[in-house]
Amino acid sequence: NAGVTQTPKFRILKIGQSMTLQCTQDMNHNYMYWYRQDPGMGLKLIYYSVGAGITDKGEVPNGYNVSRSTTEDFPLRLELAAPSQTSVYFCASSASLTGVRNQPQHFGDGTRLSIL
Amino acid sequence: AQKITQTQPGMFVQEKEAVTLDCTYDTSDPSYGLFWYKQPSSGEMIFLIYQGSYDQQNATEGRYSLNFQKARKSANLVISASQLGDSAMYFCAMREGPSNYQLIWGAGTKLIIKP
Numbered sequence: 001n002a003g004v005t006q007t008p009k010f011r012i013l014k015i016g017q018s019m020t021l022q023c024t025q026d027m028n029h030n031y032m033y034w035y036r037q038d039p040g041m042g043l044k045l046i047y048y049s050v051g052a053g054i055t056d057k058g059e060v061p062n063g064y065n066v067s068r069s070t071t072e073d074f075p076l077r078l079e080l081a082a083p084s085q086t087s088v089y090f091c092a093s094s095a096s097l098t099g100v101r102n103q104p105q106h107f108g109d110g111t112r113l114s115i116l
Numbered sequence: 117a118q119k120i121t122q123t124q125p126g127m128f129v130q131e132k133e134a135v136t137l138d139c140t141y142d143t144s145d146p147s148y149g150l151f152w153y154k155q156p157s158s159g160e161m162i163f164l165i166y167q168g169s170y171d172q173q174n175a176t177e178g179r180y181s182l183n184f185q186k187a188r189k190s191a192n193l194v195i196s197a198s199q200l201g202d203s204a205m206y207f208c209a210m211r212e213g214p215s216n217y218q219l220i221w222g223a224g225t226k227l228i229i230k231p
Contacts, residue, residue: 090161110161112159
């Protein structure tokens, strides 16, 4: 039972490089999210998607791009990496909402990214 | 103003004691949901418990219960009979509205269980 899978788990980038963080889920969830977690802090939403072909900005989208061509996959692209993007990145997914119901977000194990 | 406030940056608790982790929230929407997540040192985020604003009873899940005081806008997590494996960061999060899928997160509380 894989759930949400993120790759890679660790990565070091040089300033100005680009990379794509991969996220795939096998729960047929419509909603997917990308968060970043800075040391000692809670999660901040970067981008989210409510279904294939639909994405929107979260709280901290600058410097990132996403796409959602399938229900399963939601890659996060970093262009021109900067030291401020050093963080742990989490991908999450959740089922569609029916009112205010217990529909928790299920998380991947995270990607630790360092920009040097 | 902070939407989710966790006032305890860190706590030390003796093993087998009960522990209460505080969470207060701020919303004007009558329909909302509150979540607690655990993040061990290994880094993954684990869903623990959920409380809906219209739920009549406080949520319980095994050793976890939620002390939900709606008038005070607090949703404290109670862990009974704490274990060494409960040492982790704990995050409170809120979803506002019946169709809003985004979560607003608190800064977390680091819980350390002493043997």
